[in-house]
Amino acid sequence: MNLRDLRYLLAVAEHGHFGRAAEACGVSQPTLSVQIRKMEETLGVVLFERTSKAVVRTTACEHLIGHIRAAVAETDAIVAVARGLRDPLAGRFRLGIIPTLAPYLLPLVFAPLRERLPALDIEPWEDQTVALLERLRAHDLDAALLATDVDGPDLLSRPLFAEPFLAALPPEHPLARHVVVTEAELARDILVLADGHCLRDQTLTACGQSGALGGALRAASLPTLLNMVAAGYGTTLIPGLAAGAAEDAGIVLRPLATAAGRTVRIAWRARFPRRAAVEAVGDVIATRLRGFAEAVGTI
Amino acid sequence: MNLRDLRYLLAVAEHGHFGRAAEACGVSQPTLSVQIRKMEETLGVVLFERTSKAVVRTTACEHLIGHIRAAVAETDAIVAVARGLRDPLAGRFRLGIIPTLAPYLLPLVFAPLRERLPALDIEPWEDQTVALLERLRAHDLDAALLATDVDGPDLLSRPLFAEPFLAALPPEHPLARHVVVTEAELARDILVLADGHCLRDQTLTACGQSGALGGALRAASLPTLLNMVAAGYGTTLIPGLAAGAAEDAGIVLRPLATAAGRTVRIAWRARFPRRAAVEAVGDVIATRLRGFAEAVGTI
DNA sequence: AGATGTGATAGTCACTGTCTATCGAGACAG
DNA sequence: CTGTCTCGATAGACAGTGACTATCACATCT
Numbered sequence: 333m334n335l336r337d338l339r340y341l342l343a344v345a346e347h348g349h350f351g352r353a354a355e356a357c358g359v360s361q362p363t364l365s366v367q368i369r370k371m372e373e374t375l376g377v378v379l380f381e382r383t384s385k386a387v388v389r390t391t392a393c394e395h396l397i398g399h400i401r402a403a404v405a406e407t408d409a410i411v412a413v414a415r416g417l418r419d420p421l422a423g424r425f426r427l428g429i430i431p432t433l434a435p436y437l438l439p440l441v442f443a444p445l446r447e448r449l450p451a452l453d454i455e456p457w458e459d460q461t462v463a464l465l466e467r468l469r470a471h472d473l474d475a476a477l478l479a480t481d482v483d484g485p486d487l488l489s490r491p492l493f494a495e496p497f498l499a500a501l502p503p504e505h506p507l508a509r510h511v512v513v514t515e516a517e518l519a520r521d522i523l524v525l526a527d528g529h530c531l532r533d534q535t536l537t538a539c540g541q542s543g544a545l546g547g548a549l550r551a552a553s554l555p556t557l558l559n560m561v562a563a564g565y566g567t568t569l570i571p572g573l574a575a576g577a578a579e580d581a582g583i584v585l586r587p588l589a590t591a592a593g594r595t596v597r598i599a600w601r602a603r604f605p606r607r608a609a610v611e612a613v614g615d616v617i618a619t620r621l622r623g624f625a626e627a628v629g630t631i
Numbered sequence: 632m633n634l635r636d637l638r639y640l641l642a643v644a645e646h647g648h649f650g651r652a653a654e655a656c657g658v659s660q661p662t663l664s665v666q667i668r669k670m671e672e673t674l675g676v677v678l679f680e681r682t683s684k685a686v687v688r689t690t691a692c693e694h695l696i697g698h699i700r701a702a703v704a705e706t707d708a709i710v711a712v713a714r715g716l717r718d719p720l721a722g723r724f725r726l727g728i729i730p731t732l733a734p735y736l737l738p739l740v741f742a743p744l745r746e747r748l749p750a751l752d753i754e755p756w757e758d759q760t761v762a763l764l765e766r767l768r769a770h771d772l773d774a775a776l777l778a779t780d781v782d783g784p785d786l787l788s789r790p791l792f793a794e795p796f797l798a799a800l801p802p803e804h805p806l807a808r809h810v811v812v813t814e815a816e817l818a819r820d821i822l823v824l825a826d827g828h829c830l831r832d833q834t835l836t837a838c839g840q841s842g843a844l845g846g847a848l849r850a851a852s853l854p855t856l857l858n859m860v861a862a863g864y865g866t867t868l869i870p871g872l873a874a875g876a877a878e879d880a881g882i883v884l885r886p887l888a889t890a891a892g893r894t895v896r897i898a899w900r901a902r903f904p905r906r907a908a909v910e911a912v913g914d915v916i917a918t919r920l921r922g923f924a925e926a927v928g929t930i
Numbered sequence: 931a932g933a934t935g936t937g938a939t940a941g942t943c944a945c946t947g948t949c950t951a952t953c954g955a956g957a958c959a960g
Numbered sequence: 961c962t963g964t965c966t967c968g969a970t971a972g973a974c975a976g977t978g979a980c981t982a983t984c985a986c987a988t989c990t
Contacts, residue, residue, distance in 0.1 A: 333706060335634050336978085350937060363979055365938055370978095375713035378904035381770070383785070384936050384987045388770045390904055391723055392716040399708045406702035407632060410695055414674035417691040424690055471680070471687045485956085486682070605677035605689055635947090649968060662948055664969055669947095683956045683967055784987085 335407055337371050338400050340364050344380060345397055348387045420608040422451035427613065428464035428476035429456055432531040432554050433596060436573035437477070441617050448616050452609060460528040468601060475610045477617075479530050479571075479594040489599035492614055493621035496572045496593035496628045497538065499586040502564040507586065514589040515539045521566040525557055526550045531594075535569045538592045558583060572628035593625065634706055636670050637699050639663050643679060644696055647686045719907040721750035726912065727763035727775030728755055731830045731853050732895060735872035736776070740916050747915050751908060759827040767900060774909045776916075778829050778870075778893040788898035791913055792920035795871045795892035795927045796837065798885040801863040806885065813888040814838045820865040824856055825849045830893075834868045837891045857882060871927035892924065 343353035344364060354361040372379050379393040389397070417423055429437070438456060445454060457464075457473060464476040468487065482489045499513040507513050519539040525532040531554070551557035554574060558581045561568055570578050571594065575585055598614045600607065642652035643663060653660040671678050678692040688696070716722060728736070737755060744753060756763075756772060763775040767786065781788045798812040806812050818838040824831040830853070850856035853873060857880040860867055869877050870893065874884055897913045899906065 333634060333710070334978095335632060338706075338709075351935085359978090360980060361937075362939080362981085367978075369938085375710065376717040377713045381900070381902050381904060382937060383902055387937085391773075392713070395716055395722075396709055396712055399705050399712060403702050403705035403709065406698050406705060407637075409698045410637075410702065411632070411674065413695055413698060414676045414691070417694055418675040423694075474690075601680070603680050603682055605680060633947095650966090658947090659949060660968075661950085661970080666947075668969085681968060686968085 333371065333374060334367075335404065337367050338404050340367050341371060341379065341393075341400060342397070342404060344368060344387060345389050345393060350387060419451060420606040421449055421612055422453075424453045424455060425475070425606075425609055425613065426455045426457060426473045428467060428473045428478075429458055430461055430464065430478055430530060431458055432525070432529060432571055433477060433479065433573065434458045435554075436571070436577060437596070437617070440573075441620050444616050444620050445613065449609075449612055452613070454613070461530045462528065465599075468599065471601075474604065474606065475598055475600040475613065478597050478599055479534070481597065482599045486602055487599055488602050489597040490611075490614055491595045491597050492618045494593055494595050494625040496591055496625050497534075497569040497588055498572060498575060498578075498628065499588055500558065500561050500568045500570045500578050501584045501586065502561055502567070503582060503584050504564065505567060505584070507567065508584040510586060512589050513586040515569075515592065518567050518569070518588075523557060523560055523566040523568045524550060525554065526552050531569075531571065534594055538569060538588075538590075555581075572624065575628065587628075596621075632670065632673060634703065636666050637703050639666050640670060640678065640692075640699060641696070641703060643667060643686060644688050644692060649686060718750060719905040720748055720911055723752045723754060724774070724905075724908055724912065725754045725756060725772045727766060727772045727777075728757055729760055729763065729777055729829060730757055731824070731828060731870060732776060732778065732872065733757045734853075735870070735876065736895070736916075739872075740919050743915050743919050744912065748908075748911055751912070753912070760829045761827065764898075767898065770900075773903065773905065774897055774899040774912065777896050777898055778833070780896065781898045785901055786898055787901050788896045789910075789913055790894045790896050791917045793892055793894050793924040795890060795924050796833075796868040796887055797871060797874060797877075797927065798887055799857065799860050799867045799869045799877050800883045800885065801860055801866070802881060802883050803863065804866065804883070806866065807883040809885060811888050812885040814868075814891065817866050817868070817887075822856060822859055822865040822867045823849060824853065825851050830868075830870065833893055837868060837887075837889075854880075871923065874927065886927075895920075 340353070340357055343356050344350060347353040347356065350364050351361045354364045357364065368379065377392040377396070378390055379396070381388045381390055434456065445452070457467070459467070461478055461480055464473065464478065465482065465487070467473045468476050477492070478489070479495070499507065499518050501508045501513070507517055515538050522535065522539050524535050527550070551560055554570070555577065557568055558570070558574070558578050560566070562581045562583050569588075569592070570585075578585055598610060598617070600610045604610065639652070639656055642655050643649060646652040646655060649663050650660045653663045656663065667678065676691040676695070677689055678695070680687045680689055733755065744751070756766070758766070760777055760779055763772065763777065764781065764786070766772045767775050776791075777788070778794070798806070798817050800807045800812070806816055814837050821834065821838055823834050826849070850859055853869070854876065856867055857869070857873070857877050859865070861880045861882050868891070869884075877884055897909060897916070899909045903909065
């Protein structure tokens with residue numbers, strides 16, 4: 333059975349006239365005669381009683397026509413919904429973001445994203461890198477904002493902007509009187525985030541391996557880390573976008589001698605069909621953050 | 632778009648695997664690949680993200696699949712309902728019956744009809760001949776039980792049984808002492824039904840034209856006519872099936888010299904597709920009334 | 931009786947859905 | 961890291977079928 337035939341049937345039922353129904357369907361009258369007869373044979377039921385005067389539905393047809401209308405309506409709905417989904421820059425877009433980035437980046441990019449991609453319904457999902465990659469591979473995310481590159485050929489990524497690190501110091505810290513701080517100076521009493529945060533590894537890499545870390549004091553989140561620094565527990569590196577929050581917490585920030593930093597990237601599955609949406613989101617973020625690294629350098 | 636393709640799509644969505652989905656659909660794997668790709672093109676939406684590991688639905692597919700399931704379910708319902716309607720001896724059967732026949736015939740045939748045609752849901756409709764023919768032609772009835780033949784090539788009919796007339800007399804009427812009554816004797820003070828009843832015309836034909844009729848006393852129904860005869864207003868002819876009712880009313884019945892009577896027929900539209908149902912109903916009635924005319928002759 | 935209008939039928943053609951055979955990309959084991 | 965296996969995509973051939981035009985059969989109306 334065929335959807336086209338169902339439409340033919342509805343047309344004949346509505347017009348009560350093969351010729352006019354055929355015209356309405358844009359086909360010839362014999363086509364309708366043949367197809368409807370064929371349909372009657374497959375269903376095993378006579379659908380119309382034909383006279384030269386009129387074509388009248390049988391009671392069997394009356395019983396069926398509700399389901400026929402419903403079937404045609406549903407397929408119309410399929411096409412209509414698909415038309416609405418056709419735009420890759422529309423619909424739900426699940427975007428993972430690492431915790432050391434989300435609270436500082438999102439306030440900056442929400443407005444431009446809404447302006448430039450009004451039909452894209454972005455659902456942020458905050459989690460650590462490995463969890464994001466897992467969800468990305470499991471199709472639970474459409475893309476993710478990371479500060480590391482991705483592994484494996486099934487994922488692709490693209491750099492969006494460079495985010496310099498800054499030395500974060502308690503106001504009374506000796507280094508606070510320096511204009512520029514070196515990572516080696518910072519390493520002495522550095523604090524880091526808990527396991528799993530990529531910022532932790534990046535901080536350790538920048539400041540050299542340090543078995544001397546205060547093991548008990550690993551902050552679970554960046555705000556906590558900032559509070560610990562402000563309270564004089566030690567120093568740390570913070571990503572540039574967190575500068576405002578750090579200063580609000582009463583922390584002194586200094587540029588690093590080596591201009592260390594991290595690159596924020598957007599990552600997605602290589603086979604993800606809505607790559608246009610990924611690129612568009614990436615474009616908006618990259619544009620918004622253009623020149624950010626240089627601006628941080630002038631702190 | 633095609634219903635077959637929708638089923639293919641559901642199969643792939645369910646199995647997450649083109650090969651197994653193809654097997655489930657009874658087609659080859661390339662068929663599914665081609666058809667689903669074609670569908671994606673017509674809908675303008677990518678439905679599946681293919682990996683060598685798995686085939687995962689896109690969010691667009693998730694949005695569509697409800698409608699797709701509904702469309703397929705509705706077409707399945709069409710086939711299922713049609714299967715139930717396929718039997719011409721099942722379903723609603725609207726049967727018109729003339730008023731001078733209905734109350735006396737129906738009690739006789741209801742039980743055998745229900746026994747022999749249990750799936751046929753007979754809806755009786757009582758009205759005069761012309762109204763029945765009108766409704767029959769308007770497809771408001773499937774068949775009609777009449778005491779006249781039908782006119783026009785669009786209707787067919789078949790005789791079911793002969794129904795002799797009987798002379799109906801008040802007990803004190805002079806003719807009541809006769810064993811057999813002639814129509815001419817009866818004509819003197821004959822009463823007839825109101826206009827529109829075929830029995831009226833048949834009575835008048837049998838007893839000859841009579842301008843001498845008591846014009847004011849035209850009974851609207853056969854029970855009324857019987858009451859009038861019983862009350863001594865005059866005589867009449869009654870159809871044989873009404874004999875029991877007439878005797879209950881206290882009327883004397885006598886056979887007619889000429890064995891006049893009428894033939895009860897079943898009529899239907901020539902193009903009516905469920906002729907088998909008409910014939911079956913006719914068979915049951917004819918069988919039930921077999922030998923009835925002879926039995927009436929022995930009153 | 932001829933004209934008109936209706937659905938049914940016949941014959942032809944092009945499209946398309948399906949098949950088999952094969953390719954190319956990944957995944958996995960030795 | 962290379963051979964092997966699995967999976968989906970592709971190519972080419974073929975059959976089925978839906979659509980067309982032309983025509984018929986039948987009924988109605990003038």
